[in-house]
Amino acid sequence: MTNKARFITLEGSEGAGKTTALKTIKKILNKWGVDYICTREPGGEPNAEKIREILLHSEHLHAKTELLLMFAARNEHIQNVIKPNLAKGVWVVSDRFVDASYAYQGGGRKLGQGVVKWMDDFIVGDVQADLTVLMDIAPEIGLERIKSRGQADRIEQEGLDFFHRITQSYRDKAKLNPSKYAIIDASKSFKIVKQSIISAFESKKQELMP
Ligand SMILES: Nc1ncnc2c1ncn2[C@@H]1O[C@H](COP(=O)(O)OP(=O)(O)O)[C@@H](O)[C@H]1O
Ligand SMILES: [Mg+2]
Numbered sequence: 604m605t606n607k608a609r610f611i612t613l614e615g616s617e618g619a620g621k622t623t624a625l626k627t628i629k630k631i632l633n634k635w636g637v638d639y640i641c642t643r644e645p646g647g648e649p650n651a652e653k654i655r656e657i658l659l660h661s662e663h664l665h666a667k668t669e670l671l672l673m674f675a676a677r678n679e680h681i682q683n684v685i686k687p688n689l690a691k692g693v694w695v696v697s698d699r700f701v702d703a704s705y706a707y708q709g710g711g712r713k714l715g716q717g718v719v720k721w722m723d724d725f726i727v728g729d730v731q732a733d734l735t736v737l738m739d740i741a742p743e744i745g746l747e748r749i750k751s752r753g754q755a756d757r758i759e760q761e762g763l764d765f766f767h768r769i770t771q772s773y774r775d776k777a778k779l780n781p782s783k784y785a786i787i788d789a790s791k792s793f794k795i796v797k798q799s800i801i802s803a804f805e806s807k808k809q810e811l812m813p
Pocket of ligand 2: 621622
């Protein structure tokens with residue numbers, strides 16, 4: 604009997620080290636002998652990638668439009684990528700998922716957590732992550748790290764207050780269901796962050812692969 608496929612999400616604000624953390628997570632899952640795919644949001648499949656373009660590179664978008672487009676893209680991603688893979692026993696690792704909407708649209712854009720929860724129930728339902736790795740970092744440090752990345756996208760151009768609300772919303776969300784989270788102090792060195800991720804996965808292994 605094979606183990607149930609798991610859904611793992613990576614969250615955190617700009618420059619927290621999500622993409623870097625993904626490399627460590629891949630190594631861990633390879634070692635565990637797990638069959639998995641890596642994907643990302645917004646995007647992860649053709650329609651959702653088109654919506655990503657609108658989200659990140661439009662001149663202006665109303666906050667509510669941003670929320671609706673995020674969940675529109677997420678629905679395509681869930682229906683066409685996440686659900687089918689989990690159904691056939693393939694683990695899914697997503698660089699960002701629904702917590703990013705609580706953080707960015709709920710917190711950052713001040714739409715509130717209630718409306719995001721409503722969309723979460725409507726669109727995501729029971730396709731919730733088994734484990735969310737939250738790369739927790741002060742926005743000042745994260746933004747400093749990505750300075751050299753070149754042209755910032757529409758969301759990255761927001762002010763510091765916006766990113767403080769995001770960091771706080773991520774922490775608040777994790778507090779609601781702490782056992783589903785691995786909170787990583789992402790401000791530490793590459794080496795320490797990597798070690799923290801490895802330790803977190805080791806401590807969750809039994810639960811993820813009983
Ligand atoms: N622990 C770390 N210490 C210092 N720099 C880091 C660390 N983790 C990532 N970086 C660097 O910060 C930048 C952003 O990392 P990245 O993984 O792309 O973040 P994200 O995907 O969360 O935006 C990259 O240049 C990366 O090399
Ligand atoms: Mg990234």
